[in-house]
Amino acid sequence: MDLFSQKKQHFNLPNAELIYIPNAFSKQEADNYFKTIETETNWQHDDITIFGKTYKQPRLTALFGDSNRSYSYSNIVMHPEPFTSTLKVIKEKVENFTDVKFNTLLINLYRNGNDSNGWHADNEKELGKNPIIASVSFGEARPFHFKHRTLKDHRHKLTLEHGSLLIMKGEMQHNWLHQIAKTKKEIKPRINLTFRKLIDL
Numbered sequence: 001m002d003l004f005s006q007k008k009q010h011f012n013l014p015n016a017e018l019i020y021i022p023n024a025f026s027k028q029e030a031d032n033y034f035k036t037i038e039t040e041t042n043w044q045h046d047d048i049t050i051f052g053k054t055y056k057q058p059r060l061t062a063l064f065g066d067s068n069r070s071y072s073y074s075n076i077v078m079h080p081e082p083f084t085s086t087l088k089v090i091k092e093k094v095e096n097f098t099d100v101k102f103n104t105l106l107i108n109l110y111r112n113g114n115d116s117n118g119w120h121a122d123n124e125k126e127l128g129k130n131p132i133i134a135s136v137s138f139g140e141a142r143p144f145h146f147k148h149r150t151l152k153d154h155r156h157k158l159t160l161e162h163g164s165l166l167i168m169k170g171e172m173q174h175n176w177l178h179q180i181a182k183t184k185k186e187i188k189p190r191i192n193l194t195f196r197k198l199i200d201l
């Protein structure tokens with residue numbers, strides 16, 4: 001792919017840095033990665049507990065890491081598996097785009113429109129002060145909603161396309177929430193890879 005077609009879109013937002021690269025991966029690369037990750041991953045279906053009630057998480061997940069450091073969010077403790085060769089290649093490409101080395105990867109599989117990821121921020125202590133999160137999407141395009149915690153007229157939507165890379169950094173996880181909403185539309189599965197940098201506390 002021609003390097004110059006990998007245009008970076010910078011969004012001008014208060015208290016956040018958000019960069020979107022629609023075609024970080026070619027259609028062919030994205031098709032292949034989708035299939036490989038879908039079949040090679042040992043998908044987990046965890047329970048989450050919200051206000052004392054336990055539910056099945058509305059998506060499947062898997063955690064990869066370059067150490068045995070576990071990762072916890074929403075009362076779930078995940079233990080990483082080592083990066084596969086496919087995931088290592090994707091990680092290197094993402095590291096070239098961002099100039100950051102990542103040590104952890106959380107993968108989400110949204111099986112259909114009923115799968116989702118509710119409003120949240122990725123602000124766990126082990127992600128450090130201003131977390132950088134690089135999010136790769138393969139498969140069905142889904143809207144990514146984000147809203148400012150206090151500036152109520154700042155609500156936006158961005159469609160995360162097949163082969164795209166979204167970078168969230170700066171103060172975004174302090175000041176903004178994001179979600180992948182459910183949809184009644186008949187849609188195909190989507191795989192999302194969120195590369196993270198965990199620090200020792």
Ligand SMILES: O=C(O)CCC(=O)C(=O)O
Nearest residue numbers: 108117122135180192194
């Ligand atoms: O699926 C996405 O694009 C977002 C995933 C996400 O926000 C997360 O895993 O923390």
Ligand SMILES: [Fe+2]
Nearest residue numbers: 120121122178
């Ligand atoms: Fe998130």
